[in-house]
Amino acid sequence: MTFSKLNKAGFVLAAVLGVLDLLSLVQPTPDGEAGPPFAILLIDGVLGLITIVAVVIAWRTGRRGAARIAAGSRIVSMVTALPAFFAGVSAGLLLIVSVLVVLTIACVALMLLPSRVPVPVSD
Template identity: 45%
Template sequence: MSRTFRAGLILFGLLSVGDLAGPLLTDGEHPPMSIALIGAVLGLISLVLVVLAWRGERRAVVPLIVLRVLSAASALPAFFVGDVPAAALVAAGVTVALAVGGTVLVLLPAREFAGVR
């Protein structure tokens, strides 16, 4: 397992833990509790997939990326809905950026092994 792959998994693990904390950190409106609970479920499943991928289960990588992209997508409405606090907008932006970064880090080794540089 390459360093970049491990770094991507660590990043995904941290994002997943953040998703798990979502229902405890929300005021019920930003994000709505339903979105925070969905995020927590995605975070829990993602953590399981991170552990499996860390142990060498390559089949866990694609579902992990899909879940992390879905989680990041759940933060996107913050940019289009009015009356969202600045802190929530920053958190949404950071979440999306870290999800993209984690995806790149996890996929980069696959390109290296394929001989593409």
């Protein structure tokens, strides 16, 4: 299967978000500051790695299943960020989480968008 330009844009966005998840492992939240616990950062790092691998497989082989795995890992990663809306964190961190949630929704929608390939009609 071939993916459209919109699908590929979703893959690129998902890969960037996956790399950001991996980079969150490098700089954990210092003690006494608001932010995710290390266990959540570790889970997000694993989900970021799954996203990157699934995006590469989907891009190179054209498999929709790999695109679904990438979308699923992005959704789970987004769910781990949702407690920031309820935990009383700073406005700056809340803004960052909000942007990441919107970008995740956009990349999942783009990745799972069906290709518009013309179908021949036989009469």
